[in-house]
Amino acid sequence: MGKPAANPPARAADTGDAATANAEAGKPERTGRLSAEDWAQAALDLIAEQGVAAVAVEPLARRLGVTKGSFYWHFPSREALLQAAMERWENVEQEAVFGTLERVPDPRERLRALFQMVAHEYQSHVIYSALLKALDHPAVQPVIDRVSKRRLDYLAASFRQTGLGREDAQHRARLTYAAYVGFLQLNLQLHQARMPQEEFEAYVEHLSKTLVPA
Numbered sequence: 001m002g003k004p005a006a007n008p009p010a011r012a013a014d015t016g017d018a019a020t021a022n023a024e025a026g027k028p029e030r031t032g033r034l035s036a037e038d039w040a041q042a043a044l045d046l047i048a049e050q051g052v053a054a055v056a057v058e059p060l061a062r063r064l065g066v067t068k069g070s071f072y073w074h075f076p077s078r079e080a081l082l083q084a085a086m087e088r089w090e091n092v093e094q095e096a097v098f099g100t101l102e103r104v105p106d107p108r109e110r111l112r113a114l115f116q117m118v119a120h121e122y123q124s125h126v127i128y129s130a131l132l133k134a135l136d137h138p139a140v141q142p143v144i145d146r147v148s149k150r151r152l153d154y155l156a157a158s159f160r161q162t163g164l165g166r167e168d169a170q171h172r173a174r175l176t177y178a179a180y181v182g183f184l185q186l187n188l189q190l191h192q193a194r195m196p197q198e199e200f201e202a203y204v205e206h207l208s209k210t211l212v213p214a
Contacts, residue, residue: 044085
């Protein structure tokens with residue numbers, strides 16, 4: 001994006017304010033200009049901790065050790081930042097999960113590897129859970145729709161490759177994805193903390209044996 005029509009002396013003053021604020025807070029002044037990706041990732045981290053509604057320019061600037069001038073260098077508004085954060089989550093999720101699994105030739109092993117990978121991506125679960133609470137937000141709903149369709153299509157294709165018919169593969173894909181989303185929703189509803197590790201590993205193994213064709 002191009003540089004905003006900001007007044008350079010004003011940005012210099014903001015930088016001085018940031019240095020003073022950081023010194024008072026005992027934080028080192030951040031050196032180097034933040035990228036748009038830095039801001040988007042910081043927004044995702046905040047979403048994981050406090051939800052979509054918590055994303056705001058001032059608390060993110062404090063967290064990153066900069067002033068609001070850094071934000072407006074990259075984004076015209078909070079909504080633009082949320083859009084960038086959603087796109088970053090979608091792209092990273094697609095590359096990290098589906099890109100990695102494409103190297104596994106056997107479809108059954110690929111599905112088992114998917115179960116294990118998804119089960120241990122805790123940060124991804126937390127972000128997804130937070131997004132499920134904000135489905136009425138215009139920046140969230142389209143991304144969740146695309147991600148869900150991509151996941152269901154991937155699951156259905158993988159189940160087809162194990163030998164299931166088209167209809168059975170689609171049913172198995174929906175059941176698998178429903179188990180994932182339902183587990184997250186159940187934790188939200190019951191306000192449950194993370195399961196004990198041994199219990200969780202046994203649960204994931206049970207899902208794998210139940211859903212992946214022998």
